[in-house]
Amino acid sequence: MSTGNGSADPQTTTARAVAAATEAARELGVEVTEPRVLYEAFSVVVHLAPAPLVARVPTVLPAVPSWNLDLLTARQRNELDVTAWLAEQGVPVAxxxxxxPREPVRGDGFSITYWRYLTPLPDLEPDYAPKPEAVAELHAHLRGYPGDLPFLTTFTEFVPEALRVLESRPDLLRPEDVDRARREWAVLAPVVGSRERFEAEFPGVDLQPVHGDAPSYNLIRAEEGTVYADFELVSIGPRERDMALTGEEAVAAYDVAAARHGLRPLDRRVLAVVENLGMLEAVSSLALVDQLPLLAEALPPMVEQWRSSEFAGGLGRHSD
Structure with missing residues (x-):
């Protein structure tokens, strides 16, 4: 599976991404003399010094027929619109x-977005503990977002075709695992692929804008304060999506905080399903190992957890 931007060499891809982000910023009138990579994994994040400007350039993209740059750009517009709206409401957000201009920019096969630079705190120890109270507060803010967003599209856009890739890659995922994943997806896809089907399956579970990518961990601590970040997968969905795989203690703390904001407690049945979806998405991401080799070490623990989990998060059992 090749990269979506045409290069299989991560170093070459990073250099291209930095050059594209720099050139596009200069064309927009920004002085850039010292571009500096801050982070790279699924995206290359670049501080375009001396300007207080950060470029984020997605570089690890699914090379499957359903994926194209227009789809990525649509996601980026949603992220820009949601975060701009949150900032206008006074919510601490990157x-x-x-x-x-607040618009994705194309360059050298990439789609680039530009963000406010936040000054990192020196010698800050990483903090990977869940922040359920912060997630509940974010959900309370997001309920008021007036724009249109898609419904849980990140699963349907990626999982089925990634599994097709993995059918021919037993070095990445065992055939019996691919078989289970495909059978699970057959149960889950009709429900997560349709808002109407989801609401029929889970009556009374309200849907709203959700972060989509573990907001409990996507908090940036900077000199400007602690802010919410990385809304790349923002969509309409159940709030359970943002608390998946954080553990029962964090879920209980979320419920207490949610009550303070007038939000219902998390539905454990929905939580089990979205946790299974999250694991299935991680398993499917093995299809991206050639682009991002670190996944070969990062994903196996999740694969083991998925193997021991209840099939389809119990959805098939409840549907009998």
Missing amino acids: GPSSLV
Whole structure:
């Protein structure tokens, strides 16, 4: 599976991403003399110094027929719009930069977004503990978002075709695992692929804008304060999606915080299903190992957890 941007060499891809982000920023009138990579994994994140401007360039993209740059750009517009709206409401968020138009920019096969630079705190120890109270507060803010968002599209856009890739890669995922994943997806896809089917399956479970990518961990601590970040997968969905795989203690703490904001407690049946979806998405991400080799070490523990989990999060059992 090749990269979505045409290069299989991570170093070459990073260099291209930095050059594309720099050139596009200069064309927008920003002085850039010292671009510096801050982070790279699924995206290359670049501080375009001396400007207080950060570029994020997605580089690890599914090379499957359903995926194209227009789809990525649509996601990026949603992220820019949601974070800009949150910032207008006074919510601490890593928002778009005011130095350039609030719009993804194309360059050298990439789709680039630009963000406000946040000053990192020196010698800060990583904090990987869940922050359920912060997630509940974010959900309370997001309920008011007035724009249109898709319904849980990140699963349907990626999982089925990634599993097709893995059918021919037993070095990445055992055939019996691929078989289970495909059978699970057959149970889950009709429900997560349709808002109407989801609401029929889970009556009374309200849907709203959700972060989509573990907001409990996507908090940036900077000199400007602690802010919510990385809304790349923002969509309409159940709030359970944002608390998946955080553990029962974090879920209980979320319920207490949610009550303070007038939100219902998490539905454990929905939580089991979205946790299975999250694991299935991680298993499917093995199809991206050639682009991002670190996944070969990062994903096996999740694969083991998935193997021991209840099939389809119990959805098939409840549907009998």
